[in-house]
Amino acid sequence: MRTLSRSLFVAGCLLVAPLLVSSALGYAFCNMSWNWQTYPMGEDVLLNPNCIDPNVGTQNQQLEAYLNGLEAWNNEGTADFIFTYGGRTSIVGNIHDGHNVASFVNYNTGSIATTYIWGGYNISECDVIFNDYSYSWNADGWPLSNEMDVWNIAAHEFGHFLCLDHSSYSAATMYAYASYGETYKRDLYFDDINGIVALYGSAGSQDIIIQFQPQSTTIARGDTLKIDVTATNNSSSSVSCTFWTTAFLPNGSLYDVFGPFNVNFSPSQTKNGTLKHKIPNAAPCGDFMYNGYIGQYTYDKWDMEHFAFTVTMSGDNTGPARARGLTTVSATGELFE
Numbered sequence: 001m002r003t004l005s006r007s008l009f010v011a012g013c014l015l016v017a018p019l020l021v022s023s024a025l026g027y028a029f030c031n032m033s034w035n036w037q038t039y040p041m042g043e044d045v046l047l048n049p050n051c052i053d054p055n056v057g058t059q060n061q062q063l064e065a066y067l068n069g070l071e072a073w074n075n076e077g078t079a080d081f082i083f084t085y086g087g088r089t090s091i092v093g094n095i096h097d098g099h100n101v102a103s104f105v106n107y108n109t110g111s112i113a114t115t116y117i118w119g120g121y122n123i124s125e126c127d128v129i130f131n132d133y134s135y136s137w138n139a140d141g142w143p144l145s146n147e148m149d150v151w152n153i154a155a156h157e158f159g160h161f162l163c164l165d166h167s168s169y170s171a172a173t174m175y176a177y178a179s180y181g182e183t184y185k186r187d188l189y190f191d192d193i194n195g196i197v198a199l200y201g202s203a204g205s206q207d208i209i210i211q212f213q214p215q216s217t218t219i220a221r222g223d224t225l226k227i228d229v230t231a232t233n234n235s236s237s238s239v240s241c242t243f244w245t246t247a248f249l250p251n252g253s254l255y256d257v258f259g260p261f262n263v264n265f266s267p268s269q270t271k272n273g274t275l276k277h278k279i280p281n282a283a284p285c286g287d288f289m290y291n292g293y294i295g296q297y298t299y300d301k302w303d304m305e306h307f308a309f310t311v312t313m314s315g316d317n318t319g320p321a322r323a324r325g326l327t328t329v330s331a332t333g334e335l336f337e
Contacts, residue, residue: 026167026168026169026172026191026195027164027165027167027172027174027191027192027194027195027198028164028165028166028167028168028195029163029164029165029195029199030117030160030163030164030165031121031163032117032119032120032121032122032123032163033121033122033123033162033163033199033200034081034122034123034162034163034200035122035199035200036122043084043086043100044084044085044086044087044100045070045083045084045085045086045100045101045102045158045161046086046087046088046089046091046099046100046101046102047062047063047066047067047085047086047087047088047089047101047102047103048088048089048090048091048092048101048102048103048104049062049063049066049088050090050092050103050104051104051130051132051137051139051150052104052106052132053132053136053137055136055138055140055147056136056137056138056139056140056150057138057139057140057141058140058287059088059287060287060289060308060310061139061140061308062139062150063088063287063289063308064139064308065139065149065150065151065154066102066150066151066154067085067306068151068154068155068186069150069151069152069153069154069155069156069157069158069186070083070085070154070158071083071304072155072158072173072186072187072188073155073158073159073162073188073196074303074304079193079196079197079199079200079201079202080200080201080202081162081196081200082301082302082303082304083158083161084293084301084304085289085291085304085306086099086100087248087252087253087254087289088248088252088289089101089103089252090252091103092104092105093105093127093129094114094116094127094129095127096118096125097125098124098125099125099127100125100126100127100161101127101128102127102128102129102130102154102157102158103127103128103129103130104129104130104131104132104137105129105130105131105132105133106132106133107131107133108131108133108134109129109131109133109134110131111131112130112131112135112148112153112178113128113129113130113131113153113156113157114128114129114131115127115128115157115160115161116128116129117160117161117163123163126160126161128154128157128158128160128161130150130153130157135147135148136148137149137150138150139151142183143180143181143182143183144180144181145180145181146180146181147180147181148178148180148182149181149182149183149186151183151186152178152182152183152184152185152186153178153185155173155185155186155188156173156174156175156178156185159173159174159192159196160174162196162199162200163199164192164195164196164199167189167191167192167195169189169191171184171189172189172191172192173185173186173187173188173189173192174191174192174195207233207234207235207239207302208231208232208233208234208235208239208241208265208294208295208302208303209231209232209234209294209303210229210230210231210232210243210292210293210294210303210304210305211229211230211231211305212227212228212229212290212292212305212306212307213227213228213229213230214226214227214228214290214307214309215227215228216309217307217308217309217310218309218310218312219279219309219310219311219312220279220311220312220313220314221279221280221281221282221283221285221311221312221313221314222279222280222281222314223279223314224276224277224278224279224329225276225277225278225279225290225309225326226274226275226276227274227275227276227277227290228272228273228274229272229273229274229275229292229333229335230270230271230272230335231243231263231265231270231271231272231273231294231335232269232270232271233265233266233267233268233269233270234268235267235268236267236268237267238264238265238266238267239264239265240262240263240264240265241262241263241265241294241295241296241302242259242260242261242262242263242294242295242296242297243259243260243261243263243292243293243294243335244256244258244259244260244261244292244293244297244298245257245258245259245275245290245291245292245293246290246291246293247288247289247290247291247326248288248289248291249284249286249288250284250285250286250287250288250311251284257277257290257326257328258275258277258328258331259297260297260298261331261336263294263335271333271334271335272333272334272335273331273332273333273334273335273336274330274331274332274333275328275330275331275336276328276329276330276331276332277326277327277328277329278326278327278328278329279311279326280326280327283311283326284311285311285312285313286310286311287308287309287310288308288309288310288311289306289307289308290306290307290308290309291304291305291306292304292305292306
């Protein structure tokens with residue numbers, strides 16, 4: 001068992017982490033990977049929205065920023081892997097405990113953020129810690145000139161999760177330095193995509209994609225959460241697959257919401273539908289995370305989509321929380337026929 005660490009530094013600082021395998025194209029590897037898994041990276045990532053900066057935003061906004069960093073790699077590249085979200089956690093720090101975790105720490109790590117990787121040639125676990133002691137953070141939109149952007153830095157660190165090392169291209173997400181107010185690392189550079197495809201191989205174009213558009217993200221107890229869903233088959237072949245959704249409650253526990261539902265696509269077909277979920281009168285109030293997947297239930301996720309929503313206490317439902325969460329009222333439209 002060996003442990004590697006990769007750190008991101010403020011522009012102008014000395015870079016001390018060596019690159020192990022270099023490429024003339026700019027990208028580099030750390031001589032480890034998730035390729036031993038049947039479906040790289042094959043494991044969920046747990047997220048801890050524990051930044052204590054007063055201006056960082058809500059915990060849901062922190063989760064969204066983390067997830068946007070994950071999905072930069074899912075959505076922009078064509079490599080044969082997918083990150084999947086495993087829910088909120090209270091785990092903090094770089095602990096070799098069998099869980100892949102991202103969290104903030106309130107001590108000086110010597111860098112903006114650091115990713116720790118355990119394993120031999122085959123990665124068994126990764127953790128990333130964000131330095132909340134030395135830096136101010138922003139997760140609610142666009143960072144100020146004295147703030148680090150959570151989405152921006154998360155995209156870089158989750159590249160390390162996949163065992164990309166630092167790129168020599170200053171425009172790359174995997175460049176070793178970052179600046180206050182910087183956001184360009186949110187979007188992968190061509191060198192980032194080339195590197196991840198070189199490491200994991202190409203899956204070609206993403207054949208099936210899903211998109212969510214919630215009609216509201218603040219729902220009172222007793223009201224209905226309505227979600228417009230679009231699923232597209234980008235391939236020239238007919239495809240049969242499965243769609244399902246889950247949700248994380250404010251306490252971080254996971255439960256199944258809808259599906260699995262079998263979907264059949266003709267070549268290049270787009271299907272639309274609407275899901276409606278009743279929020280019980282005794283549902284817990286607070287921040288939920290709604291997750292959708294399409295692929296082969298449950299082991300093979302071809303694409304995922306998510307959004308955060310908040311359940312509030314309505315004027316006539318002030319009792320204690322007893323129910324677990326959402327109840328499906330209807331699934332309508334061509335997607336669910």
